[in-house]
Amino acid sequence: MSGTARTLRAAAHAANYHGLQSGPRFIDTDGRLDLVAAIYLGATGRTPHALGTTNDPTNPFNDLARLLIETNEDVMNAIRAVSTAIGTEPPTDSETGEPCLIEHLWYWQLDCRMDTGKPPTPAETVGLLLRAANAEYARTGTLTVALPGQRTAA
Incomplete structure (x- = not known):
């Protein structure tokens, strides 16, 4: 089973x-996750304090939160897979020209x-x-699903 697929199912x-x-x-503050935090939790099994701080650019914990996300290869592979599944092009960084995958998920x-005028449910x-x-x-060819055995009547 693909590690990224497993991460996404856990997310x-x-x-x-x-x-x-x-x-x-x-x-x-109520412990609810955004899409990126759900992926981080699915990949690592934890939610560091830095992820609960405001995304204000002047907040030093914002840099720490992004660093935790961007330096974790499993998290970024899962974010990349979700970005691809969205089906639109991610925004690009004006300085580097690199795709901004986290922002793509946020947007x-x-x-x-x-059709509804509301964000996704x-x-x-x-x-x-x-x-x-x-x-x-499907991409990795590891589509194996473990089904529980058939229960028999006693």
């Missing part, structure tokens, strides 16, 4: 368990849909994580 479970939000923090989570966000996981399974 979907984390998002369901903790709840989702799209505020100015990766993790809000998707904040963006209003054409938690179910749509979890669906995105699961679609990205399935695409990763």
Whole structure:
């Protein structure tokens, strides 16, 4: 099974368990996660304090939170897979020209849909994580699903 696909499935479970939000923090004061924090938790199994601080550029913990995310290869592979599943081009950094994958996920989570005029629902966000996981399974050729054995009547 692909490690990235496993991370994304764990992120979907984390998002369901903790709840989702799209505020100015990766993790809000009620413990709800944004899309990136759900992926971080799915990959690492933890939520560092820095992810709960405000994303204000003047806040030194903001740099620490981004550093924790961007230096973790498993997290970034999962973020890259979700960015691909979104189906639009990520924004690029004006100085480096590199794609801004974290911002791509933020913008998707904040963006209003054409048909409803509202941001994606938690179910749509979890669906995105699961679609990205399935695409990763298909890409790596590791689409093996363990099904529980059939129970027999006593």
